[in-house]
Amino acid sequence: MNASGAVVDVSNVCWSERIAPLGERSPRLGRLDLLCEAWRRSRGERAPLTLIADGSLRYQLPRPERRRLEAMAHAGEIRLAPTADPELLSLARDQGLYVVSRDQFLDLRRAHPWIPSAAARFLAWQQGPNGLEFVPSGVRDVTEQRKSRAEEAKELIRGSGIDVRQTAHREVLGLDWRCPSRSCLHAMLWPERLLLWPDIARRDGTALCPGCGSPLEAAGPRPPxxxxxxxxxxxxxxxxxxxxxxxxxxxxxxxxxxxxxxxxxxxxxxxxxxxxxxxxxxxxxxxxxxxxxxxxxxxxxxxxxxxxxxxxxxxxxxxxxxxxxxxxxxxxxxxxxxxxxxxxxxxxxxxxxxxxxxxxxxxxxxxxxxxxxxxxxxxx
Ligand SMILES: [Zn+2]
CATH class of the missing domain: 2.60.200.20 (Tumour Suppressor Smad4)
Structure with a gap:
């Protein structure tokens, strides 16, 4: 067990509006710098930090910061993973590290049942009188329903771009959809209604056919x-x-x-x-x-x-x-x-x-x- 070592959920840190620039709703690599500084100030200059980021962070950062992130990855200072959460949890479990993240990891609780019993190792950050400070992130055991709900929400985002937290996206989930394209295989298989969720257009939230990409027609409310x-x-x-x-x-x-x-x-x-x-x-x-x-x-x-x-x-x-x-x-x-x-x-x-x-x-x-x-x- 490495008492002062930690693994940092880099994407979560870079998106955090609780680190300067406060309240700014876009990701900043500078937030990671501030957090690492605060960690070394509180845990010692040599306190080891492992940095893991979602690969997608690269496309979300402003251009100069994207280059710096890629340079850090190239130098081995940061790891860009397809999805960071499973990797950082496995590393924390195997090496007894702290996990620095505000995420509760509900969608990974079944894969990582050890989390509630190691709650003291999960740390979030807040602004204190002397700058950023680390506090328990408050992970605790949750019901099976909440775990499966979180797993489903994650699958919907990854699979179709549907974010159940957004009202417009939930409305898409509340309807049946059909594809109007004559040449689409999905439309031929399921002329009445698709048995797959639509893809959601990032720009304007339009429901698109997962087969051919055409805008879909609503086919009435979907019974619960x-x-x-x-x-x-x-x-x-x-x-x-x-x-x-x-x-x-x-x-x-x-x-x-x-x-x-x-x-x-x-x-x-x-x-x-x-x-x-x-x-x-x-x-x-x-x-x-x-x-x-x-x-x-x-x-x-x-x-x-x-x-x-x-x-x-x-x-x-x-x-x-x-x-x-x-x-x-x-x-x-x-x-x-x-x-x-x-x-x-x-x-x-x-x-x-x-x-x-x-x-x-x-x-x-x-x-x-x-x-x-x-x-x-x-x-x-
Ligand atoms: Zn189609």
Whole structure:
């Protein structure tokens, strides 16, 4: 463990409006100089710093600074990585370094589960009486929903240029789109609506065909779809996940006569847990405000008088559980979970955006059950 060594998230530093020029919303390499100076002032002249930047920073800096960045990279003083975050986290983990960044790295928490337990090594900066000073950045454990939401947001930016923080971009996500081009393969495959997200034009936010680049036509509002994750409580070993569209109720239970989600299907893992679930255990539906971007959709649950009961566990990790009253519908909070029969955990995935009502495979590899599969209960 190198007690005073640190790895610096250079892009994050260069974009920080908390370093002079304060409040200036464009990246500056001079901010990195100020930060490195402050680090050496507080940790000693020889305190080792490893600098890692996103390669894209090169194109975001003003021209003279771009040349200086390239010269630093050439001299081995800074590393330009395709994406800096995974590299700097791996380095910090392997060498016990401090991480200097204001980022919470939510999209990489599953790949780096050690982060909350090393919170003291994550440092941000602020203006103090004697210039820049370093303070804990406040990383802490977060719910699975927040992790998957962050992963999805990152994938949307990388894949399509869609930034879920921007209202105009969220409106693109709230609609179905079709390509008007006669020669486009995507338009031929999906004449009604594309099953891929549009690309977003950087200049004006126009939705473009990911196949041919033509501006797309809106094909009406996209109905909300969320994914429900079912796992063994305690181990969190995944049993299955299934899509849930608005305007439909789904029965969750066990046995081949279940019209809905059968947790006791032959090939599913953790049979000891699902065995405790009743044949018709509970009813689920998606409720929420009819906003264009589906933010705020919630899970509503009705316990159906099951033998071993259902409890609501608030906010993932904290809070007191309470048993559900049979026959009464309860709307869950965004991070609430259900525990069926003390054995099976059920929650909404943090992923909110799917192109159309087909749920695409999750790259992290969990089981996905398409609607047509789980509606026919008996696989034989
Ligand atoms: Zn097209």
């Amino acid at each position: 779809v969320r994914v429900v994750v079912v796992s063994e409580d305690g181990t969190d070993g995944e049993i299955l996940r299934f899509p849930l569209a608005s305007e439909e109720s789904v029965l969750v239970g066990r046995g081949s006569s279940t019209h809905g989600v059968n947790l006791a299907a032959d090939d599913l893992p953790h049979p000891a847990a699902t065995r405790r679930v009743s044949r018709s255990h509970l009813l689920l539906r998606l409720v929420g405000p009819a906003t264009v971007d589906h933010r705020g959709t919630r899970l509503a649950v009705t316990e159906l008088g099951s033998t071993n009961g259902t409890v609501l566990r608030p906010s993932g990790m904290r809070g007191r559980t309470r048993p559900l009253v049979p026959g009464e519908e309860t709307v869950l909070g965004p991070d609430d979970e259900l525990v069926l029969a003390d054995a099976v955990r059920l929650r909404l995935s943090g992923r909110e955006h799917f192109p159309g009502d087909r749920v695409l495979p999750d790259p992290s590899g969990p089981v996905l059950v398409e609607k047509t599969e789980f509606e026919s209960d008996d696989p034989s």
